[in-house]
Amino acid sequence: MNDTTPPSRARRYTLIGIAAVLAVILIGFLWIVALAPHPTDFAGGTRVKLADYHGADPTGVPAELKSAGLIEQGRYLARAADCTACHTSDGGVPFAGGRAFVLPFGTLYSTNITPDKETGIGNYSDANFLDAVHKGLGPNNTKLYPAMPFASYTSMTDADALAIKAYLFSLEPVHAPAPQNSLSFPFNQRSLMGVWAMLFNSDKRFEPRTERDPQWNRGAYLVEAMAHCGECHTPRNLFQALDQRQKFAGAVQAGWRAYNITPDPKSGIGAWSETDLAKYLAVGHAEGRGTATGPMGEAVDNSLQYLTGGDVSAIVTYLRSVSKISTSDLPEPKAGAAPASHAEGVAANVDPLGKAVYAGACAGCHDWTGVSPVIPYATLTGVRSVNDPTATNVVQIILSGAHRQTAEAHATMPAFGEAYSDEEIASLANYITARFGAQPSAVTAQNIATLRAQN
Secondary structure (H helix, E strand, O other): OOOOOOHHHHHHHHHHHHHHHHHHHHHHHHHHHHOOOOOOHHHOOOEOOHHHOOOOOOOOOOHHHOOOOHHHHHHHHHHHOOHHHHOEOOOOOOOOEOOEEEEOOEEEEOOOOOOOOOOOOOOOOHHHHHHHHHHOEOHHHOEOOOOOOHHHHOOOOHHHHHHHHHHHHOOOOOOOOOOOOEEOOOOOOOHHHHHHHHHHOOOOOOOOEOOOOHHHHHHHHHHHHHOOOHHHHOOEOOOOOEOHHHOOOOEEEOOEEEOOOOOOOOOOOOOOOHHHHHHHHHHOEEOOOEEOOHHHHHHHHHOHHHOOHHHHHHHHHHHHHOOOOOOOOOOOOOOOOOOOOOOOOOOOOOOHHHHHHHHHHOHHHHOOOOOOOOOHHHOOOOOOHHHOOOOHHHHHHHHHOEEEEOOOOEEEEOOOOOOOOHHHHHHHHHHHHHHHOOOOOOOOHHHHHHHHHHO
């Protein structure tokens, strides 16, 4: 008896296998691209064009600034869109670009958006500016990388985008050529960004939802089109576009963890009061919740602190309405202070090196209880970052320090990255999470070295 499969049958099995693989790929593509939800689909109801919405206009500047000039309105909107953070290098001139974004596939630099005609946007027409904001297209059809969040800004109205342009053109021109990007293949091929934009940029302006009130729609516009919160707080899909099915469930960006900001009471912000949320957004600190640092601290300092109280309330309203998502690796923050005695509060198996470093560098400001005797901004109890078993943001703050400057307070923590070794910082991070958090971390010296390389 011959056990060999006939060639015709083998070919048929091969074709069936190929067809099955292609079907899986097609289904996956449809799921990720064609069937992807709109950013506000979680709210249900009907989206309509802005011209067909009969409530108060949720776009533009708040009522307090309606009578202001175009440049003043543009300044408010530029702050709401947080243009400064990305387009300003460390210690550089605002809006002159040059900030480095260290990505897994290379380094990308932000561009100069002052009205300099050689190195900035001084030659941009209104159409050029709208193309950049809405479509990710520079002059001569140059494809912009989505580090410029045009897939979110595409919801911004033409009027608001052009008000921002008017403000930027009122600034002093700065001659500042952008450093050369250093991206690996194929990410250095800008033409591919056109394909990405075709798949993941709707190129549609903001559409209110008729069943929601004007405050909700205002919050939606501020969060989605202007502040682009999802660019940091929403995980990304296989193609590095925002995965709206996991909206605001948290992600890691630029080496920092942007936490879950859904209303889940344990791993998100569901346990926060509206006062907590509003204060955190407006000044970057809420008692018992923590202090904004890293990219979130920049968002407060450069953008959110300048918003009116009404706009902050609208953002809170919108965030409260988002679908709850439980993040399994984030335990509910530990409540209450740690023991006042340094001899209590941490299991014996925690590396004593971390305790020694904490005693020498941290206890003076943060205390053994975690409740700072110096300034509320330095209190550690209840803070999400010390209740994060990855300790990512704890490490980043130890390495780089923190500097906050708002109308309410000025707070600075020095950087300790040069003062301590990778092993010492890993041990310190593990001690902090063990003492003040709900679950200790297990950071290694190699983890510290990796994060150092991203700074």
